[in-house]
Amino acid sequence: MEWMERLNRAINYMEENMTDTIDFDMVAKIAGCSTYHFQRMFTYMAELPLSEYIRRRKMSLAAVDLQEEDNKVIDIGLKYGYDSPTAFNRAFKSIHGIAPSKVRESGVILKAYPPISFRITIKGDCEMNYRIEKKEAFRVVGISMPLEKEIEKNFAVVPQMWQKAAVDGTIPRLASFMEGVPMGLLGVSACNAEEEWKYYIAVASQKALDQELEEYMVPASTWAIFSGEGKNTSIQELEKRIVTEWLPTSGYEYGNAADIEVYLNADPENAKFEVWIPIVKK
Numbered sequence: 001m002e003w004m005e006r007l008n009r010a011i012n013y014m015e016e017n018m019t020d021t022i023d024f025d026m027v028a029k030i031a032g033c034s035t036y037h038f039q040r041m042f043t044y045m046a047e048l049p050l051s052e053y054i055r056r057r058k059m060s061l062a063a064v065d066l067q068e069e070d071n072k073v074i075d076i077g078l079k080y081g082y083d084s085p086t087a088f089n090r091a092f093k094s095i096h097g098i099a100p101s102k103v104r105e106s107g108v109i110l111k112a113y114p115p116i117s118f119r120i121t122i123k124g125d126c127e128m129n130y131r132i133e134k135k136e137a138f139r140v141v142g143i144s145m146p147l148e149k150e151i152e153k154n155f156a157v158v159p160q161m162w163q164k165a166a167v168d169g170t171i172p173r174l175a176s177f178m179e180g181v182p183m184g185l186l187g188v189s190a191c192n193a194e195e196e197w198k199y200y201i202a203v204a205s206q207k208a209l210d211q212e213l214e215e216y217m218v219p220a221s222t223w224a225i226f227s228g229e230g231k232n233t234s235i236q237e238l239e240k241r242i243v244t245e246w247l248p249t250s251g252y253e254y255g256n257a258a259d260i261e262v263y264l265n266a267d268p269e270n271a272k273f274e275v276w277i278p279i280v281k282k
Contacts, residue, residue: 036189222278
């Protein structure tokens with residue numbers, strides 16, 4: 001319950017700062033996890049990206065403010081962080097379907113998005129197979145790309161990265177480096193020393209690098225390891241269930257290490273995979 005309370009405190013912090021620039025790093029700190037992990041958890045639990053939630057809340061509050069006769073559109077736009085009237089008009093219209101100047105007209109329909117709150121619900125309609133393992137630091141080699149601060153953008157660019165790696169011969173080349181555990185093709189979301197998140201397509205290996213590959217040391221951690229099978233896209237559904245069903249009542253919370261997807265075979269239609277999440281005891 002403490003973990004759920006921290007999530008709700010993070011929501012309260014955002015509500016208190018809707019007229020300011022919301023610091024995602026501070027939100028994550030209140031929740032007790034990294035910025036990347038908080039955004040990922042939020043997206044799975046709320047079923048919309050964090051940035052979209054904030055936009056909906058701001059436009060809901062703006063609509064209320066605009067109903068006051070003395071409030072000017074330009075002032076309300078500035079209040080909620082829009083220096084450009086055009087940008088505010090675009091954001092408002094995307095939520096309410098009308099321009100902010102039309103709010104006071106008779107019969108206008110507006111949308112309200114109340115503040116979200118998290119609570120534990122009982123599901124458990126389908127079993128989840130997992131194991132807990134401690135593992136020393138290990139090296140992976142592969143290719144990488146920076147992850148966007150707004151995590152929803154990565155849901156588009158990461159699949160494109162995989163597609164390119166399959167076409168340009170990167171994946172077969174990585175297979176020749178594969179050794180050790182986790183034994184499989186890896187998708188690793190990791191933070192470097194500069195607090196920048198990267199996504200690696202990689203394999204566990206101690207072999208010498210070639211010029212086109214780079215290395216990353218996955219820190220020692222305790223891992224919750226979940227197994228699944230189905231289409232490659234099924235791994236995202238498993239990740240969502242881990243965050244929304246297992247993690248809140250597990251007695252664990254996110255640790256400070258990488259998230260790892262392990263693809264155990266090469267058949268995208270009948271994939272076997274594992275999801276490794278770093279955990280610490282609450």
